[in-house]
Amino acid sequence: MKQKNCFIIGFPETGKTTFLAALSYTLKQAKEPTKLRWRNFNGDHQYLTRLIDTWLSGEKVARTAPAMQQQRLTLEVIDEQNTTYTVSFPDLSGELFQEQYKNREIDKNTAEYIKDCKSFMLFLNPKNLNVPEYISSVPFEERKNIQTASEPKIENNQNEYNNAVPSAVQLVDMLQLVDFLKNNAPYKLSIIVSAWDIIEERTPDHKPEQVVSEQLPLLWQYITSNSPKIQVCYYGVSAQGGTLEGDVNAFLSKFGWKPAERIIVIDNSGNRSHDITLPLWEVMSI
Numbered sequence: 258m259k260q261k262n263c264f265i266i267g268f269p270e271t272g273k274t275t276f277l278a279a280l281s282y283t284l285k286q287a288k289e290p291t292k293l294r295w296r297n298f299n300g301d302h303q304y305l306t307r308l309i310d311t312w313l314s315g316e317k318v319a320r321t322a323p324a325m326q327q328q329r330l331t332l333e334v335i336d337e338q339n340t341t342y343t344v345s346f347p348d349l350s351g352e353l354f355q356e357q358y359k360n361r362e363i364d365k366n367t368a369e370y371i372k373d374c375k376s377f378m379l380f381l382n383p384k385n386l387n388v389p390e391y392i393s394s395v396p397f398e399e400r401k402n403i404q405t406a407s408e409p410k411i412e413n414n415q416n417e418y419n420n421a422v423p424s425a426v427q428l429v430d431m432l433q434l435v436d437f438l439k440n441n442a443p444y445k446l447s448i449i450v451s452a453w454d455i456i457e458e459r460t461p462d463h464k465p466e467q468v469v470s471e472q473l474p475l476l477w478q479y480i481t482s483n484s485p486k487i488q489v490c491y492y493g494v495s496a497q498g499g500t501l502e503g504d505v506n507a508f509l510s511k512f513g514w515k516p517a518e519r520i521i522v523i524d525n526s527g528n529r530s531h532d533i534t535l536p537l538w539e540v541m542s543i
């Protein structure tokens with residue numbers, strides 16, 4: 258049995274817990290063929306069962322408050338060659354990453370975990386990215402009237418502070434911390450653009466990497482210029498299947514009551530499937 262750790266990076270509301278719910282359901286079901294299948298689970302069984310039930314019923318998963326975060330969720334999965342992997346897959350609260358950025362500190366356990374880890378998944382939600390306005394996109398007449406750019410203040414309120422800093426700046430900082438802790442050793446990184454249903458509605462021809470290069474050019478440049486140390490793959494994932502507003506039954510019936518069909522996974526070549534195990538399988542192959 259191979260032991261692998263996967264570290265999940267993502268600020269609050271980026272789709273991490275919904276992904277974990279849809280992933281756990283997918284691993285367990287036997288109808289749709291998937292790259293990875295379920296073997297076993299170590300951790301809080303109630304937590305995972307509740308998560309899957311909530312997801313199946315078409316409700317939003319509960320917010321992962323810092324007190325509820327799961328440091329130890331270990332999935333035992335098996336691939337097509339019958340190799341078994343144990344994948345440690347913590348469901349951390351997004352506030353942890355915000356605190357790290359603001360306080361310039363990381364707790365010892367998380368740092369040790371990252372040091373040993375070769376597989377990372379980074380979640381982005383197109384609905385709540387903080388993208389700065391570029392000077393070149395502001396009309397010249399308006400530019401003349403801008404007084405002074407205001408620096409974000411260090412407020413007591415965590416969210417206010419982090420919301421004032423562009424998402425790409427905070428994410429590059431996180432990846433620099435990973436590089437530092439791993440002493441510049443190579444690693445695999447899956448970038449998950451979550452809520453892909455929203456991107457598909459707005460810009461149906463877009464590929465996941467294009468969303469990142471357009472919305473977060475600083476992050477894209479950092480990852481690209483750090484190749485081959487960072488071996489990246491990009492996925493667009495809709496773990497929920499759409500926005501959960503309105504009649505739940507009408508929403509679930511859109512997919513013929515087949516839970517697996519709610520999931521959209523799109524790779525950077527545009528290949529489309531319901532197999533949400535793909536991004537995990539890909540980062541584990543190192």
Ligand SMILES: Nc1nc2c(ncn2[C@@H]2O[C@H](COP(=O)(O)OP(=O)(O)O)[C@@H](O)[C@H]2O)c(=O)[nH]1
Nearest residue numbers: 269270271272273274275452495496497499500
């Ligand atoms: N439209 C859409 N919204 C999603 C999807 N996945 C998650 N969301 C929404 O994004 C928000 C954050 O999701 P959650 O999994 O709790 O994020 P976490 O804080 O990173 O664990 C919630 O409002 C979800 O309903 C998706 O596939 N499509």
Ligand SMILES: [Mg+2]
Nearest residue numbers: 273274320321
């Ligand atoms: Mg969560």
